[in-house]
Amino acid sequence: xxxxxxxxxxxxxxxxxxxxxxxxxxxxxxxxxxxxxxxxxxxxxxxxxxxxxxxxxxxxxxxxxxxxxxxxxxxxxxxxxxxxxxxxxxxxxxxxxxxxxxxxxxxxxxxxxxxxxxxxxxxxxxxxxxxxxxxxxxxxxxxxxxxxxxxxxxxxxxxxxxxxxxxxxxxxxxxxxxxxxxxxxxxxxxxxxxxxxxxxxxxxxxxxxxxxxxxxxxxxxxxxxxxxxxxxxxxxxxxxxxxxxxxxxxxxxxxxxxxxxxxxxxxxxxxxxxxxxxxxxxxxxxxxxxxxxxxxxxxxxxxxxxxxxxxxxxxxxxxxxxxxxxxxxxxxxxxxxxx
Amino acid sequence: xxxxxxxxxxxxxxxxxxxxxxxxxxxxxxxxxxxxxxxxxxxxxxxxxxxxxxxxxxxxxxxxxxxxxxxxxxxxxxxxxxxxxxxxxxxxxxxxxxxxxxxxxxxxxxxxxxxxxxxxxxxxxxxxxxxxxxxxxxxxxxxxxxxxxxxxxxxxxxxxxxxxxxxxxxxxxxxxxxxxxxxxxxxxxxxxxxxxxxxxxxxxxxxxxxxxxxxxxxxxxxxxxxxxxxxxxxxxxxxxxxxxxxxxxxxxxxxxxxxxxxxxxxxxxxxxxxxxxxxxxxxxxxxxxxxxxxxxxxxxxxxxxxxxxxxxxxxxxxxxxxxxxxxxxxxxxxxxxxx
DNA sequence: ATGAAAGCGCTAACAA
DNA sequence: TTGTTAGCGCTTTCAT
Numbered sequence: 001x002x003x004x005x006x007x008x009x010x011x012x013x014x015x016x017x018x019x020x021x022x023x024x025x026x027x028x029x030x031x032x033x034x035x036x037x038x039x040x041x042x043x044x045x046x047x048x049x050x051x052x053x054x055x056x057x058x059x060x061x062x063x064x065x066x067x068x069x070x071x072x073x074x075x076x077x078x079x080x081x082x083x084x085x086x087x088x089x090x091x092x093x094x095x096x097x098x099x100x101x102x103x104x105x106x107x108x109x110x111x112x113x114x115x116x117x118x119x120x121x122x123x124x125x126x127x128x129x130x131x132x133x134x135x136x137x138x139x140x141x142x143x144x145x146x147x148x149x150x151x152x153x154x155x156x157x158x159x160x161x162x163x164x165x166x167x168x169x170x171x172x173x174x175x176x177x178x179x180x181x182x183x184x185x186x187x188x189x190x191x192x193x194x195x196x197x198x199x200x201x202x203x204x205x206x207x208x209x210x211x212x213x214x215x216x217x218x219x220x221x222x223x224x225x226x227x228x229x230x231x232x233x234x235x236x237x238x239x240x241x242x243x244x245x246x247x248x249x250x251x252x253x254x255x256x257x258x259x260x261x262x263x264x265x266x267x268x269x270x271x272x273x274x275x276x277x278x279x280x281x282x283x284x285x286x287x288x289x290x291x292x293x294x295x296x297x298x299x300x301x302x303x304x305x306x307x308x309x310x311x312x313x314x315x316x317x318x319x320x321x322x323x324x325x326x327x328x329x330x331x332x333x334x335x336x337x338x339x
Numbered sequence: 340x341x342x343x344x345x346x347x348x349x350x351x352x353x354x355x356x357x358x359x360x361x362x363x364x365x366x367x368x369x370x371x372x373x374x375x376x377x378x379x380x381x382x383x384x385x386x387x388x389x390x391x392x393x394x395x396x397x398x399x400x401x402x403x404x405x406x407x408x409x410x411x412x413x414x415x416x417x418x419x420x421x422x423x424x425x426x427x428x429x430x431x432x433x434x435x436x437x438x439x440x441x442x443x444x445x446x447x448x449x450x451x452x453x454x455x456x457x458x459x460x461x462x463x464x465x466x467x468x469x470x471x472x473x474x475x476x477x478x479x480x481x482x483x484x485x486x487x488x489x490x491x492x493x494x495x496x497x498x499x500x501x502x503x504x505x506x507x508x509x510x511x512x513x514x515x516x517x518x519x520x521x522x523x524x525x526x527x528x529x530x531x532x533x534x535x536x537x538x539x540x541x542x543x544x545x546x547x548x549x550x551x552x553x554x555x556x557x558x559x560x561x562x563x564x565x566x567x568x569x570x571x572x573x574x575x576x577x578x579x580x581x582x583x584x585x586x587x588x589x590x591x592x593x594x595x596x597x598x599x600x601x602x603x604x605x606x607x608x609x610x611x612x613x614x615x616x617x618x619x620x621x622x623x624x625x626x627x628x629x630x631x632x633x634x635x636x637x638x639x640x641x642x643x644x645x646x647x648x649x650x651x652x653x654x655x656x657x658x659x660x661x662x663x664x665x666x667x668x669x670x671x672x673x674x675x676x677x678x
Numbered sequence: 679a680t681g682a683a684a685g686c687g688c689t690a691a692c693a694a
Numbered sequence: 695t696t697g698t699t700a701g702c703g704c705t706t707t708c709a710t
Contacts (some may be wrong), residue, residue, distance in 0.1 A: 004454075006687055017697045022689060030695060052455045053395035054687035057702050062392065064435070073421040075414045075619075082412040085438050094457060095436045096403070099424050115343075116391045118433060225623055254623040261625065280414075284564055284593040286600060286625035345703055356681045361705060369679060393703035396686050681710080686703105693698075 005046040014042050025050070056117065065307060066119040068098035068110045070126050076249075076277055076296070077125070080149065083300025084123060091308050093120075100126050114143060121307045124157075125149045127192060144310050148303040150194050151321065158310070159321035160303040164194055167292045167326040168201025168246070171274045174290070174328055175244045176209045179336045180272060184217040184242035186231040186252055198248045198276060217242060221252050228255025236263060243271060243337040250275040250282050250291055257285070257333065268335035278329055288331035295324050344385040353381050364389070395456065404646060405458040407437030407449050409465050415588075415616055415635070416464070419488065422639025423462060430647050432459075439465050453482060460646045463496075464488045466531060483649050487642040489533050490660065497649070498660035499642040503533055506631045506665040507540025507585070510613045513629070513667055514583045515548045518675045519611060523556040523581035525570040525591055537587045537615060556581060560591050567594025575602060582610060582676040589614040589621050589630055596624070596672065607674035617668055627670035634663050 007025075011018045016035060024031045024039040031039075042048075056062050067084055069077050081095075088095050096119055100106040108130040114122050122143070127150030148160040175183050185202045188195030199218065206213050216238050221227035228247060232255065235242060247253040253275030257267050265271050267287055275282060278293035302322055346364075350357045355374060363370045363378040370378075381387075395401050406423055408416050420434075427434050435458055439445040447469040453461050461482070466489030487499040514522050524541045527534030538557065545552055555577050560566035567586060571594065574581060586592040592614030596606050604610050606626055614621060617632035641661060 007689095008687080018687090019689080019698075020696060023696090026689085032695065035695090049451060049455050051396070051687050052457050053392055053399075053401065054702090055689075056392035057390070057396050057686085057704085058688045058690085060392075060702075072424055073417045075417060078412045078414060078417070081436070082438070085411055085436060089438075094452070097406075097420070097424060097434045097436055099421070099428075112388060113433070116388050118391050225619075254620065258623045258625070280564075281593060281620055284597045286597070346705095347703080357704080358682080358706080359680055362680085365705085371679065374679085390703050393686090394705075396688085396702085397704045397706085399686075679710100682708090684705105684707080686705090688702090689700105691698105691700080694696085 004051075005048045006051065007048075010039060010042050010046060010048060013046070014039050060117070062117055062120050063092055064094040064096055064119045065304070066096045066098050066110055066113060066122040068100060068107075068122060068124050068126055070100055070102055072097060072099040075279060076251075079280075079296035080125070080300035080303075083297035083302075084304045085300075086297075087301050087304035087308070091304075093308075098122075100128075102126075102128075104130060111143075114145075120144060121146070121311050123148055123303045123307060124152070127152060127194065129155055144307065146303045146307045146310070148299055150192070153193060156319075158306055158319070160299055160306060160324065161321055162294050162299070162324050162326050164197035165201040165204065167294075167328075168198040168248075168276065169205045170201075170326075170328050171276065171290075171292050172202050172205035172246050173209075174330065175246060175272060175274060175334065176205060176211070178244075178272065178334060180244040181211055181337075182214070182217075182240065182242045183211070183244045183246060184219070184235050185213075186219050186221045186228060186235070186245060186247045186256060188220075188248040189222050190220055195248060202246050214238075214240060221248065223249050223251060225251050225255040225258075228252030229259040230255075232256040232259040233263075236260075236265070244334070245271065245273045247273060247275050250277040250279045250289060253282075253289060253291065253333075254285060257287075257289070268333050270338060272334040272337070274334055282329075283331065285333075287333045290331045290334040291329055293327045293329045295326070298324055343390075344387045345390065346387075349378060349381050349385060349387060352385075353378050399456070401456055401459050402431055403433040403435050403458045404643070405435045405437050405449055405452060405461040407439060407446075407461060407463050407465055409439055409441055411436060411438040414618060415590075418619075418635035419464070419639035419642075422636035422641075423643045424639075425636075426640050426643035426647070430643075432647075437461075439467075441465075441467075443469060450482075453484075459483060460485070460650050462487055462642045462646060463491070466491060466533065468494055483646065485642045485646045485649070487638055489531075492532060495658075497645055497658070499638055499645060499663065500660055501633050501638070501663050501665050503536035504540040504543065506633075506667075507537040507587075507615070508544045509540075509665075509667050510615065510629075510631050511541050511544035511585050512548075513669065514585060514611060514613060514673065515544060515550070517583075517611065517673060519583040520550055520676075521553070521556075521579065521581045522550070522583045522585060523558070523574050524552075525558050525560045525567060525574070525584060525586045525595060527559075527587040528561050529559055534587060541585050553577075553579065560587065562588050562590060564590050564594040564597075567591030568598040569594075571595040571598040572602075575599075575604070583673070584610060584612045586612060586614050589616040589618045589628060592621075592628060592630065592672075593624060596626075596628070607672050609677060611673040611676070613673055621668075622670065624672075626672045629670045629673040630668055632666045632668050634665070637663055 024036040219231040275291035282289040558570040614630035621628040
């Protein structure tokens with residue numbers, strides 16, 4: 001037996017042609033049950049495994065997908081990755097990790113990997129599309145790419161997302177229904193769409209309740225913990241500080257709550273805090289964080305499902321984005337304002 | 340210009356052979372600077388990119404590595420992944436995610452992917468080696484595999500790890516130095532080595548301080564949040580409950596602290612808690628968690644570096660495991676016991 | 679310094 | 695139902 005058996009070895013032992021072996025192994029109906037059985041037995045006996053490079057070259061497929069995020073170190077992506085991975089492996093696809101760190105060079109690099117045959121399709125969660133230079137069609141919308149989580153407006157690509165405006169609005173309405181009037185917002189890095197939408201939800205809820213947004217009540221953060229602390233400090237340096245905070249993600253909400261504690265302000269006694277994302281630690285946080293929960297695993301599964309249907313030549317759907325539902329998880333970081 | 344230019348297209352336009360183009364593009368010295376330049380220009384103009392499947396088939400390499408973990412959803416792996424990814428892409432390797440969920444079938448599957456040419460090497464963090472069935476050599480130790488984080492004793496494979504015994508011991512010694520005597524331990528899922536080692540460190544520190552471990556003071560958890568809560572409850576149902584907890588990972592420590600709060604016991608006023616891992620949220624936790632910090636990104640980088648040196652035919656090192664240093668981060672969840 | 683040619687291992691026409 | 699054969703696009707001897 002040679003180092004690594006190939007189809008030819010099986011063919012010789014079985015006394016058939018390589019074509020027959022290939023067919024038998026791929027379960028083609030054009031092989032008698034008897035020869036198929038014989039070949040399968042032989043394959044097992046020789047511990048045969050097909051060479052993927054050869055198959056990929058011939059079939060022009062790689063059976064791999066690329067999952068591209070801004071920062072692999074961000075815990076937010078975990079459940080999405082998990083959802084993608086689960087669906088992918090079920091369908092026989094491997095998952096390649098892409099990490100851009102907001103670097104345009106890398107963003108292009110991953111598109112190139114797609115072209116190079118490293119992967120058959122891509123799930124893009126960076127919210128950005130590199131300029132279509134060197135791309136004949138002048139656009140990306142004929143590539144097997146699904147945009148998830150962070151939308152890319154006008155891209156013409158299939159999207160899987162949540163209603164950030166509506167979810168943010170519901171979060172702020174919760175605060176208002178508790179009786180809060182002075183509600184501030186720590187936003188993400190506007191003008192990125194996700195941040196803009198969440199801020200929009202905040203503004204909408206405030207306006208509908210007839211509440212003015214005092215100057216300085218909108219502070220721009222960057223989604224990181226420290227940023228939550230900093231923004232919180234800014235907010236409470238105001239002459240008329242807020243009684244409630246709507247923070248654009250949980251991580252900054254942790255930072256804000258942390259900072260409030262440091263300043264000796266009780267949460268939710270003196271200040272209520274609402275986050276966004278429902279990271280899995282938010283329920284163990286002290287106080288357990290009221291926050292908007294996104295169906296992360298579902299986002300991953302849906303995006304991968306969409307990509308699979310594209311890869312299998314299925315329709316691209318309606319072109320309308322798929323919007324998954326969010327939920328407001330009311331826990332212990334919100335309470336009525338002090339009397 | 341054809342759909343996707345290949346070497347042949349460039350060769351024709353340049354009036355040279357495909358061999359010359361291949362050489363020029365790979366930077367071979369056997370091409371005149373002039374033709375090399377011409378070919379490079381042409382390649383850029385045609386927007387040429389090599390087909391990876393073809394190259395992989397020919398070179399018998401995939402320029403990809405497989406990173407296999409028990410649970411891609413676990414935040415602990417994030418920084419490791421980040422470290423691996425950074426080193427990998429620097430060296431021109433792609434990173435494939437593997438997720439076993441402790442399923443032996445999947446564990447084998449990833450080894451098969453290695454054999455099949457899906458990846459050139461593997462970083463294994465599952466702490467388990469599938470039975471070497473169908474493996475001629477009867478063992479795995481000639482495969483390009485680096486074991487990280489969770490050691491696999493007797494595997495003969497290169498290891499990157501931390502000194503779990505020593506780190507755990509230092510953590511418990513901290514508790515002892517604060518004056519605690521009744522120190523309990525919430526362990527991981529013994530008899531898995533990592534859990535056993537951390538428990539061993541606990542026992543060692545206790546013995547050296549001349550402290551007996553009362554019956555029931557060692558409770559077995561599973562590294563998950565809820566498990567921390569459950570174990571904590573068990574511990575405080577004891578007639579003589581502990582004044583300090585050494586918990587085998589941060590996630591369970593969060594759970595334990597959460598449960599203590601629910602029981603109305605102040606941390607660290609009434610009970611001190613030490614964790615292990617230093618997840619990035621531990622400092623934002625309330626109270627900020629005293630915990631053992633592992634150099635996660637460094638573990639990832641080191642493992643990938645080791646794998647790269649193996650893949651480039653370098654030595655396998657001494658065979659001795661590489662042990663990376665840990666540090667005890669003392670924060671606010673530990674204090675002297677009540678008088 | 680360049681070219682011709684032989685594959686890498688597989689799949690898929692096309693024949694039989 | 696099976697076999698023959700032609701590639702997939704690239705790298706790499708071996709000639710020249």
